[in-house]
Amino acid sequence: MTEQKIFLDAYTADVLLRAIETRSDFVEVSLDLGLSTTSVSLKEQSWDIESLTKVSENRDSVYFIDGGEFYQAAVSTDHYYRLFRSEGSTVPALMIDGVLMHRIKDVHPWQDAKMKANLCARKGFKMLEICTGLGYSTIACLGKDIQSITTIEKDENVIKLAQINPWSRKLFSDNRVQLINGDAISEIKKLNRNQFNAVLHDPPRFSMGSELYALDFYQEIYRVLKQKGILYHYVGNPGSRYKKKDIPKGVLKRLREAGFQDVTKREETLGVTARK
């Protein structure tokens, strides 16, 4: 069995610092970002107060301890990827170069993923997800008792961050998941036609990936869906505009052009559903 890392955010660091200050023997705290709670003996385990203070000061960051050292849950390449701790939820969001990839206003990423899965995942379904991210929507679909899910993520650094994140564990441990590290634009062309009961399409905002909102990509989604198969497509803010274009209106039009029926706005998730 692999050893589970200790994860800390500012809120857990506060609890530990207070317990140390008041010389408590034990403290109840979560060391996995809210997935579970643990009773920590402050007598048996000594804590690096300087590092805990740094964690406490960086309110929206996530840290883990490895070999006694504190590390930020982040990947730095030409771009900067990190887990983002919002005020309202222990479930971290994905942030790339300062841009959030999950909703944190009104809804937290886990709830959002469940709402999306509710709109397209059903027991026994064979599913395709486009844009894995941290795997929250994949995991939400698994929770609906689906048969399998193929999920495509372009960015290997996002996958590395998901490998760190305790909330993403099922993405790697559940054998119903096939994770493809590749560009959905080319990967979807390799998939057989008429094979999925549902597609969950969760792209970044239009300005960061307009090709994922294009007619020829929608035609590919249509091709791989079974007859009467369901599409859920995250679109973003209603009324959002990019280069003077009305994004949601264009999405509805192109989905119909691709052959989809029952194209319906789903305001609660800022998306649309449709049927082949």
Ligand SMILES: C[S@@+](CC[C@H](N)C(=O)[O-])C[C@H]1O[C@@H](n2cnc3c(N)ncnc32)[C@H](O)[C@@H]1O
């Ligand atoms: C909004 S996030 C997805 C959130 C995810 N569904 C979750 O539940 O955590 C968008 C993701 O799409 C990925 N992405 C962007 N363009 C892509 C493409 N062409 N093919 C596959 N993945 C892509 C980004 O790297 C990012 O991780």
